[in-house]
Amino acid sequence: MNITRRDFLRMAAYAAAAAGVSQFDLFRLQKALADNGKPNVIWFEGLGDSGCVVSLANYFDGTVGIEDVLLNHIELKFNSVLMGAAGQAAIDAAEAVYANYLDTPYVLVLTGAISNLDGYCIVGEDATHGNGVMQLIEAFNKWEERAAYVLYVGACACYGGVNSMGGNSVSNETQTIIPTHNNPPNFGRNTNYDYSKSLYIPGCPSHPDWIVLSIVDILTNAALPTRDSFGRPLSLLGTPIFANTVHSQCPRKPEHDAGNFADHVGDPVKCLRKVGCRGKDTFADCPTRGWNGVGGYCNKPGINHLCIGCTQAFFSDVPFNREIDNIDTTP
Amino acid sequence: MATTIVDPLPRVEGHLKVTLQIDSGQITDAWIAGNLYRGFENFINGQSPLDAPLITQRVCGVCPTAHAVAAVLAIDDAANVQPTHNGRLMRNLINGAEFLHSHFLHTYHLALQDYIDMTAALGGSTFNQGPWAPVYGGDRRITGTDLDRFANSYVTALRMRKDAHSVGALLAGKQPHGASIIGGGCSATPAASDITQMRALTQQIKDFIENSYIPDLDLLFNTYYPDYFSIGVGSGRLLSYGAFRQNTGSTNSMLIKRGVYDGSSVIDIMDHNNIVEDISSGWYLGSDNLHPAAGETNPDPAKAGGYSWLKAPRYKTDGILKDVYEVGPLARMVVTGDYPAQVSVADREISRTVEALKIANGMLAWLDEMENVHGISSPSYVPYEVPASTTGVGLTEAIRGALGHWVEYDADTKISHYQIITPTCWNASPRDAGGIMGTIEQALIGTPILNAGQPVEALRVIHSYDPCLACAVHVIRDDGKTIKNFIVG
Structure with missing residues (x-):
């Protein structure tokens, strides 16, 4: 070689x-x-x-x-x-x-x-x-x-x-x-x-x-x-790379803006903010870039889990699964 | 007599140190210690059980899914809930893909350099590039086209382990540290196209296993290093918790069986109540021989006779006397009946290829079951409330061997006690109260060493267990005192 x-x-x-x-x-x-x-x-x-x-x-x-x-x-x-x-x-x-x-x-x-x-x-x-x-x-x-x-x-x-x-x-x-x-x-x-x-x-x-x-x-x-x-x-x-929030690139954003929130992790369509998704607080290009050559990321429709904010300094501030209320849906 | 300390010992996950006593070209004594300290069992206390899979998988970046699975089995057990069929199958698929990635990584990228001079394979005698150079010299038996073959496999295996991660990411979002393993099943809802893509990737990996992985290891040991069929035997006792549930309900319905090999025959029962942790040589105070569900962690680095941060898990085969057991792919394949009951460095390495094929076939079957038996729109999880004041046990297999999580909840449904026994705790355990060495220490005794200054033969023995020290040493210290160094006099 x-x-x-x-x-x-x-x-x-x-x-x-x-x-x-x-x-x-x-x-x-x-x-x-x-x-x-x-x-x-x-x-x-x-x-x-x-x-x-x-x-x-x-x-x-x-x-x-x-x-x-x-x-x-x-x-x-x-x-x-x-x-x-x-x-x-x-x-x-x-x-x-x-x-x-x-x-x-x-x-x-x-x-x-x-x-x-x-x-x-x-x-x-x-x-x-x-x-x-x-x-x-x-x-x-x-x-x-x-x-x-x-x-x-x-x-x-x-x-x-x-x-x-x-x-x-x-x-x-x-x-x-x-x-x-x-x-x-x-x-x-x-x-x-x-x-x-x-x-x-x-x-x-x-x-x-x-x-x-x-x-x-x-x-x-x-x-x-x-x-x-x-x-x-x-x-x-x-x-x-770290210029935009995960939320701003998320396909579930229209659901968020319309006030459609999932009440359990695992929902393939609705916004997961209410059960703890940190996509609004997290800067990374995961939804745009995707992972492992298959376009994956944690809150992707079809994966249906939370963005847990792993690129933020607050990452260790658990719990990951948490209830978030009073969500501002103003675009 | 020479005392050789190998530190850092490379191509393991974490920080490992081995002290060897070498006399007349043979290892006559050995001590293994981990040099990395974290704190999972302490900082998970007070957290929500829902977070346990996400937190504990970060014990290990090579086998995170195995920890997520052990954690989720423990919290499902605490709630007395079985996952849905598709949830169970997706957990199997993500974990199976992780086994394949890790076996390739171990064999080609971590262990192979103990046998193959990658610098010669890559660029001849003038090649001097990291991370492949410098290497321990001596006893390099492979040259010419066979050397090229292994170098090619090294590169192909990089692709294959990447593709295995892609299979996992199709159900977990990303790898390592996927997101989707949740109580009651899995959060993912894959599309038919995802199943098709996973099937194609898995089939390609299976082809690599059949056409390269199995014949490569056959060539390596049967042609070039046959002496390693009698080197590195260790305790000769094997233990498997079993993994990859084939149905909901019965824990015995698993692709990889639960059981022990006691040195003479396979017994298809493994009762975790017979596991105890011996702390005689660990830097710990407190009660000895506790079951992990009651495990204590009271560090004392000044403790007389201590030389390791690992406790020593032991299994009471007859319910009374403690025995040293080896865990890992060889244990699993012997207990499952897919490999003859023989124990050595070569058997350990070859058993990985047997297991890889079994798991690749299992994955193809799980994809079929998901698509054709239950249907991809069948529920992926069953939601449930976390119960208060109860306990749970999660037993599964990580790539390196038996992995157990024991959890206890308080009245507020928060975690009040968490204990993990990792496979490397079993394999790299120190001497127990009876002075009996851990299985890697035993395996090192008698290993021939050509050059005491460059004991590549010892690396072969240690690497055959694929030790993972971030995983093994997951206790935290509450003081800042210097570690006592174990020096052989």
Whole structure:
């Protein structure tokens, strides 16, 4: 299996085409990719379930899949799920990337949440490192400093995800303030880290397109895409990502506007807001983009479940199944 | 004598550390520990049972559906409700698709690199690209066209596991972490075109299983690594809760049977009341040998003799004495009668291919049953009120083995106690009060190691169990003290 520069550009072009960019953009993309080498990627997993890595492995644009991303777009030097390396060899590979950051810039990816409790999450044992045990938080602090860009992938890495569910009291209060891009709460971002090079790509899991397109967008422009106040890319390669609410793209919206509300999850037609759908409060392109190559998403007619707001900072604010009253149906 | 610590141990889901004592080219002692701590059993307390499938599936991104199914079986049990036929079939289909995705992922993308030098397959001796390089060297027996064949299967299997997720997404909206598994059945109402698409995708996956998956594993072990039919035996006792209900009502009517293999014969009874959790080597205080429904979680990292955050589930085969059991696809296939009662690394890996074909055939039959027996417009779920002050048990199989959820509700119909025993808790369990090692620890003993610094042979043994540590270590710590490191003197 020999991959040439030409294959590389072809595959990058497919990724761009899937995102719906113009021929001109495509030309610009090819040039940018031809001018730049592949970035090294260091991928740490914190408190999480590897769901985002599994989701990324589903990447497929109709012609090529994740193996082409791994072969051609990036140089994945450390990822505990996929890497061949074990033990000290794995740590050494990550250390080499860290040492050579000026010659070959690297992107740091975090999936899973960071715990600042000592011993809560250990990346590995490193004979060259302190007491021999490398905590995730120590590793992340170290590699974050020299990373060209930092991608926080998935709900856990971005905003804590299900890990921050602990200690929450159960509340049935309805969400009266609809978050917008302009009035976000403090989303708990760790201010120790450099926000100017950070991109937040949430979701539980994150959509494989969101992850790959983020990397391609950054490579193309040698800069972060425009972010909303939650750190999310509003659009990637010209295609809206976290720009609009799920509700605004939902085929059930006319039912909502007409006041037709389902009284149980499982209704194939009516709006599910009254039983807890968070599509009105959630920014993502799920209904437009679809999942798994079959156009799926949680509140799709035929699936009939709730949007549970997994791209929002409030995701862990359970319950998911809740009664919401006093729904404003003003279009 | 050499002590080798492999940490991080890659290509497992989560963070795993193994400490090996190697003497004269053989493993003479072994300790396994998880290095990742979450908190599901604590933070689910006080929540609505309706949310249990959505919350607990996020224990594991590789097998979320299995957790959703275990949770929904527990809440259905608490309400004494059976799902509708189509609800049952859709749960089977989503979970079956997840089994296929995960088996392919395990075999080709996680375990295969212990046998195949992917760097050689991809680009020859100069190829040095992550995530495939660097790798442990030594004992790579496959070259030439057979090497190309495995590399091709690695890529094809990426497609196949993606397509398996597509089948699940047609009924669950997305994968991983689908949305549709609810009390009383499933929320989805698929169209005839969805059934057609699922059938076509499943048939294509079945073709891959028959034409590549089964012959690949046959070639790998019968031609190149036949010695692995006698390496990694472990406890030699096998346990299955069973999965994929073939009818409503009887729990024994399942595609994959419930039962145990006690080392000499298959017994078609598995009574979960005979399960206890031994905490002798776990960093826990409190009562020992509790049934999971009464399980306690009182961490104490300074506890003498502790070396793992895993409790040790044991099964009392005769109702009295505790025995160490292995769970997983080999256990399921032996108990179901689809695989001979032999236990080794190779048998474990090959049993996955046998199970994959059985499940693919099962899925095609479930699609037919849905369409032609009950009809796709037959009810997908039966609505019910959540009862107060009661208990429920959900036993099923995750891809890695037996998975149980035990739930208790308070008077306000909220969850007041939740206990999960995951398959990796069984397989990666530490020593118990009798000093008996967990089955992976046992399996490692005697494994020949060519190079103590690069014990690829140990990875083969451990990976054959497909351990999943996010899943196994789901307790939370209430302090911030340093973990005690277990150092072999």
